[in-house]
Amino acid sequence: MGDEFARRLAQCPDHMGEDDFSLDECLRGLADVDPEARELTALAGELRTMDVDPSVEFVRTLRRRLDQEISASSQSGVSFIERLRISMVNPFRPFLLKGGAAMPWLVVPVLLLSLFGGGAIVVNAADEAVPGQVLYGLDTAFEGLRFSLTSDEGDKVRLSMGRAEERLEEVERMVASGYGEVSVEAAVAGYVTQLREAVQTMERFQLHAGDPSGSDLGQEFKAQLRAQERLLLQLQTRAQVREIGELFTDARARVQAQNRLQGMERATPRDQSGDSPGHPSGNERANQGPWSEMPPAEAGPQEEWQAALSRVQLRYQEMQNLMAEGDRLGLEERLRLHLQQVEALRQLARQRSGEDPQASAQMSAELDQALVGGMTAMTDLLPNAPEWARELLQQALQSCQSEHLELQALMRSGDGTRNEAAGQGGESQTTEVPLGQNAGQPGQCGGERGAGPGSGGPHSDGNQGSGGGH
Amino acid sequence: MRRIFVFNRGGDDGRMDMIQDERLVMRAKRGDGDAFGVLYERHVHAIFRYVMIRVGSREDAEDLVEKIFVKSWRSLDSYRARKASFRTWLYRIARNTIIDHYRQRTRECGLEEAHGTGARGPSPEDHVAAQEERTDLLTALGRLRPDHQEVIALRFADGLSHAEAADMMGRSEAAVRVLQHRALVALRQEMTTSDGGNHGR
Numbered sequence: 323m324g325d326e327f328a329r330r331l332a333q334c335p336d337h338m339g340e341d342d343f344s345l346d347e348c349l350r351g352l353a354d355v356d357p358e359a360r361e362l363t364a365l366a367g368e369l370r371t372m373d374v375d376p377s378v379e380f381v382r383t384l385r386r387r388l389d390q391e392i393s394a395s396s397q398s399g400v401s402f403i404e405r406l407r408i409s410m411v412n413p414f415r416p417f418l419l420k421g422g423a424a425m426p427w428l429v430v431p432v433l434l435l436s437l438f439g440g441g442a443i444v445v446n447a448a449d450e451a452v453p454g455q456v457l458y459g460l461d462t463a464f465e466g467l468r469f470s471l472t473s474d475e476g477d478k479v480r481l482s483m484g485r486a487e488e489r490l491e492e493v494e495r496m497v498a499s500g501y502g503e504v505s506v507e508a509a510v511a512g513y514v515t516q517l518r519e520a521v522q523t524m525e526r527f528q529l530h531a532g533d534p535s536g537s538d539l540g541q542e543f544k545a546q547l548r549a550q551e552r553l554l555l556q557l558q559t560r561a562q563v564r565e566i567g568e569l570f571t572d573a574r575a576r577v578q579a580q581n582r583l584q585g586m587e588r589a590t591p592r593d594q595s596g597d598s599p600g601h602p603s604g605n606e607r608a609n610q611g612p613w614s615e616m617p618p619a620e621a622g623p624q625e626e627w628q629a630a631l632s633r634v635q636l637r638y639q640e641m642q643n644l645m646a647e648g649d650r651l652g653l654e655e656r657l658r659l660h661l662q663q664v665e666a667l668r669q670l671a672r673q674r675s676g677e678d679p680q681a682s683a684q685m686s687a688e689l690d691q692a693l694v695g696g697m698t699a700m701t702d703l704l705p706n707a708p709e710w711a712r713e714l715l716q717q718a719l720q721s722c723q724s725e726h727l728e729l730q731a732l733m734r735s736g737d738g739t740r741n742e743a744a745g746q747g748g749e750s751q752t753t754e755v756p757l758g759q760n761a762g763q764p765g766q767c768g769g770e771r772g773a774g775p776g777s778g779g780p781h782s783d784g785n786q787g788s789g790g791g792h
Numbered sequence: 793m794r795r796i797f798v799f800n801r802g803g804d805d806g807r808m809d810m811i812q813d814e815r816l817v818m819r820a821k822r823g824d825g826d827a828f829g830v831l832y833e834r835h836v837h838a839i840f841r842y843v844m845i846r847v848g849s850r851e852d853a854e855d856l857v858e859k860i861f862v863k864s865w866r867s868l869d870s871y872r873a874r875k876a877s878f879r880t881w882l883y884r885i886a887r888n889t890i891i892d893h894y895r896q897r898t899r900e901c902g903l904e905e906a907h908g909t910g911a912r913g914p915s916p917e918d919h920v921a922a923q924e925e926r927t928d929l930l931t932a933l934g935r936l937r938p939d940h941q942e943v944i945a946l947r948f949a950d951g952l953s954h955a956e957a958a959d960m961m962g963r964s965e966a967a968v969r970v971l972q973h974r975a976l977v978a979l980r981q982e983m984t985t986s987d988g989g990n991h992g993r
Contacts, residue, residue: 376836385829392828546815546818
């Protein structure tokens with residue numbers, strides 16, 4: 323009785339807090355368990371509504387006090403360099419030497435300007451500037467100088483990632499202000515360039531520091547990537563014009579690839595080259611650098627499709643790592659993105675069906691293989707997954723199953739062309755993957771579980787070059 | 793049939809908050825005072841409620857909350873998102889600040905007693921005013937054991953989940969459930985003792 327009461331009582335305030343039911347309803351539910359319950363639950367309710375909030379005046383006063391504290395600590399900062407990093411403006415970026423060091427004769431007036439406080443107003447204004455505005459050059463130039471003055475590799479990573487974040491926030495402001503497609507596209511390109519610099523800086527850091535991908539900085543980097551990806555997704559859905567929304571697709575794909583690679587690099591010591599023949603193993607890919615998975619700028623539709631398919635891969639090892647780390651957020655993100663990517667690609671295949679049913683069926687078949695691979699990996703993981711992850715995997719599997727059925731329907735709509743075009747992919751087009759069971763096709767999910775030749779992953783030789791020429 | 797992978801709304805909001813916090817912390821670490829200001833606005837109410845329940849006096853709570861946020865700004869560089877969420881980290885600072893506050897108060901009381909100089913404390917009028925300001929509930933809370941106060945403050949002041957409260961207190965979720973029950977029973981007992989069993993207000 324006591325345990326049951328404690329359990330029910332513990333849940334009661336939660337439900338009340340979420341407005342699932344009222345205090346009275348909660349009390350009625352508890353009354354039959356223990357007569358003491360009514361009194362204690364009422365007490366819990368009283369605690370919830372107790373007036374222990376700060377006064378408005380106090381909140382304002384403390385905010386002012388904190389602003390003073392922050393301002394004092396920035397201005398009386400410890401070192402000259404630190405002070406430079408925080409408050410200096412450099413409008414002379416074009417005059418910086420190639421290696422990033424500023425010419426001494428230019429540094430002096432800039433320092434004077436900033437040290438005597440003249441730069442502060444400009445800094446604030448420049449911070450809010452967006453590409454195309456006069457002060458924008460100041461903002462980026464200042465960032466560049468700050469970066470070149472930083473000697474610590476870890477700080478360089480933080481700074482360059484911070485600059486990427488700044489670029490993305492500029493894009494956000496531009497979208498909110500209704501800038502046109504051309505301007506937003508240029509700003510997105512600026513963000514991608516900055517992200518690339520951040521990744522390269524991170525790579526240099528990793529090279530010097532051994533294997534810091536699991537370090538605090540590595541985690542911070544991943545957290546930043548996740549936050550940026552979230553923002554990109556928001557921008558994509560928030561954009562009023564479809565063309566502008568589409569501008570974010572590629573940037574998101576790049577960030578997703580980065581996230582995946584950050585996970586892969588940690589997995590590489592155990593990752594025993596399960597990739598399909600003719601494609602780099604996890605180790606090779608990691609050595610090639612995170613941008614190696616991205617199609618080159620001049621890539622054709624076939625390469626783009628293949629790259630998009632490779633981004634859909636849901637890797638067993640990657641999920642296992644996330645579970646081992648207890649990274650619920652990471653796993654959720656990964657599963658959600660996987661499904662979004664599959665859906666986006668399925669729509670692409672569907673669009674294609676009108677003009678070229680055969681190509682559409684082929685695309686669907688390839689995508690379905692990637693999807694089934696992911697489902698296989700998930701079902702393999704289920705038996706040993708911790709409870710929190712099991713729930714997520716089961717939800718994802720259900721959604722995958724629906725996608726799988728949709729894709730099969732799409733393949734069937736290609737009629738006779740399906741068998742011819744998609745037949746190389748193995749049984750996955752017609753295989754129902756039972757939920758919660760091992761579907762028995764290990765290796766289709768990015769090949770990290772030891773895919774052999776002919777396992778039918780989108781990267782496998784059997785499918786190369788048969789993407790339909792879209 | 794809708795295929796989009798949907799998670800429960802509450803959880804999503806929580807995660808969004810966490811990610812938002814992380815972004816703000818990153819910016820604040822780079823010296824962006826405004827970002828820290830936003831963090832302050834996001835958390836000051838919850839931290840104040842937590843402290844208020846623990847110390848029972850608005851005046852003390854205001855002093856302590858100020859210390860907590862100044863301390864958190866000064867030690868922001870030591871915060872690591874990997875180890876705990878910003879909110880958890882902030883609560884830990886709050887908890888330690890409260891412990892320091894009680895330690896200091898104990899020392900001061902000891903000194904005053906030793907030197908026979910109680911005159912520097914609050915005047916009797918101040919004391920009465922402060923007592924009137926406190927509700928019966930707060931007074932009763934003040935008589936609870938620290939871990940009972942703690943669990944009530946975490947669970948009811950900010951509505952932390954059992955898991956979050958457990959993380960904060962370094963206990964299991966089950967232990968927190970049991971502790972919460974015991975704390976409520978103890979609180980009811982305190983209130984019954986103080987007003988003859990009628991605590992309804």
